Amino acid sequence: MKHPMRNPWIYTLFTVPTLLLYGMFFLWPMLSSAYYAFTDWNGLENYRYVGWSNFAAAFGDPDFRRAIVNNLIFIGFSIFVQIPLIVLFALLIASVRRLRGFYKTTVFVPSIVSTSVIGILWGFIYEPEVGPLNRLLALFGAGPVYWLAEPKWALPAVLIANAWQWMGFYIVLVLAAILAIPRELHEAAVVDGANGWQRALNITVPLIMPLISVVVMLSIAGGMRVVDIVLVMTKGGPVGATEVMASYMVNEAMGINPNYGFGTAIALIIFAFALLLTSLYQLTFGRRTEGGYF
């Protein structure tokens, strides 16, 4: 045997340690959690096989159904509010000459700050009595709004904090794509008499569509698994107004009356939802916009 590296057994030997680790820390936990999702395991006592009842209980619980709706609101908000704003800001920053680096850094900073810090920071902004937002409103004579305490305001408040945290990251991504567009295209358009808006809408945006499509994908995935900002700011409250699937899972699996079996069932549901939505997107809009670019 001239080349030992061509021997499949050698490959196997070399990959065995990694496979073992992968199996131990990924495959085994995943398979065992799939198993526990069909039990009523609370972590302490003996458990029983309960069939699909965890899944039935989840979908039968109006709180969980609202959590699903809230996840969809998160996704909708990112796609229809955040992404247009992201593109707008990226276009604005791309068109300035001076201080572009400064703007880029400033918008990026929130995405490197820990979510806990952001939650507390926005908690202060929303503080009903001394918070700056209500003080500003008071200047216009508006009464104090209990942002995080009133069910109708809590979700928008969390959505805005979450958007603020992640927009900068995507702005920088989109900005990079905009700056990568060959200058000649713009110059040709200028010669043809196109103004700034026309160039932005007819040249820049179509050329960055593949990247926007990726951002949409990431937003869907992000909207499905959002949880940290919710737990820090409202813990899913008030009265479940900001509950998302993952915070529902945390509150059910742990906390008072922990039920790990039910929690893992929720985790599987979240996984299935994320898979479904992202593949739906890929099969419909995603395929059309990505074309041959990616």
Next chain:
Amino acid sequence: MRKRLGIAVLILLVALSASLAACGSGNKETANAVTGDAGGASPSASASSGTGSEAGGTDETKAEPFTVSLRHIQIGEAQKFRKAILDDVVRKTEEEIPGLKFELDGVEDQVNRFTKLPAEMAAGNPPKIFDLFGGAGDALKYAKAGRLLDVTPIIEELGIADKFLNLSQFTLDGRVYGLPIGGSTEGFFYNIPMFEKYGIKVPTTLEELEAAAETLKQNGITPFAMGSKGAWVPLMMVNTLIGRYAGPEAIDGFPAGTHAWNSPEVTAAFAKYEEWVKKGYFTKGELGLEYADMLNQFVTGKAGMMFDGSWRASVFKDPSQAGELTGQVGFFPMPPVPGGKGDQTFVNGNYSNGYGFSADLNERELTAVKAFIKNMYNEEMQLRGLLEDGVLPSMKLSGDALGKVEDPLVKQIMETMRQAGGAFSHFDSTVHSEVYKESEAQIQKLIAGRATAAEVTEALQKIQETANANP
């Protein structure tokens, strides 16, 4: 050619064994780091019993350092007196047991009780000593699962078994699985200067209480401070209202099946609470406020009364926490309610927060636990808790000792307890955890105006019946 293959395999084996060895020594290093400076790794608890006795056998190894993990919840300004007592017990115990080093781990109460400890109990690796609540959802559940040390022989050996006022929330089948550090009662704290200013006298009937609330409200002051982001805070008042309207036996009656949540009496308790919510007697935006915010509203004079546990008493003698309100706070129990069932002088009384101990201890750790119990649960420390921290004792104290109490607020609380016909516990320690969990969700719905008292009690009874059916 064969040789090359051989070499490749050899290299792989060497690499593998090296990495495995690294793992092994890595473990050892952390063990050393944990056990402290001298370096000798003590036998860990799980690998213990056999080696434990070996280590304790000779004098030389006796001084070998070992650590015992201790989880406490005494963090933050309001807990500083309690932390000082704990620190002294820790120091004294470390002096008594050669080589012992406690590893203190401070965790916020709710996080410890509802997130961290349950997860550790599930994984089977709780700290050796930890803050523990009594009752069906905590101590008794863990005791059933075999996670808690049976301390009955220890307290018998130390001669303190009959000194405790009430061990019921830690007792399962006659064995004791935890020891309460103090007792508490829940009632109204009130701002004395504010009551004087508006000519309000301390309410002794429900009408007087409601009149007081109305007066405060007319003057732009929140009658009752509240922070219901953590639902257990409003449930304190609801619990006592249930004790008033449905009688003291109702609290134990829910799991026993003798009392129903949706009975008219219990519903009346929730309805009274609902009425006060609707009248705006509680802090606005309370669903966004934490337990600590409730104290802030009271201390800053935004609210005139606060329904809270007697453990809060120490705050009001500390100028750094109570500010101008230092020494200006009084206490009164929930007044009798018209048409209420049972003895209307009963008060809430809990002996539920204390320490539990892991069942997984080696011999040396057990010695440390014994010494900890000896140093923590004695007249001296109980009296310190009462004098310095305003925590009611969980053990019988002599009249002499009790006579040393000077803090008027603590005296008032003790007098309230003395005059009471008896005590009922909090339903969080008597009902099944799923029922308690539902009560937290329901009370927030009631506060948000999403459910009426009748809907709340109906929902609770439904869960209670399921829970009672599958014990």
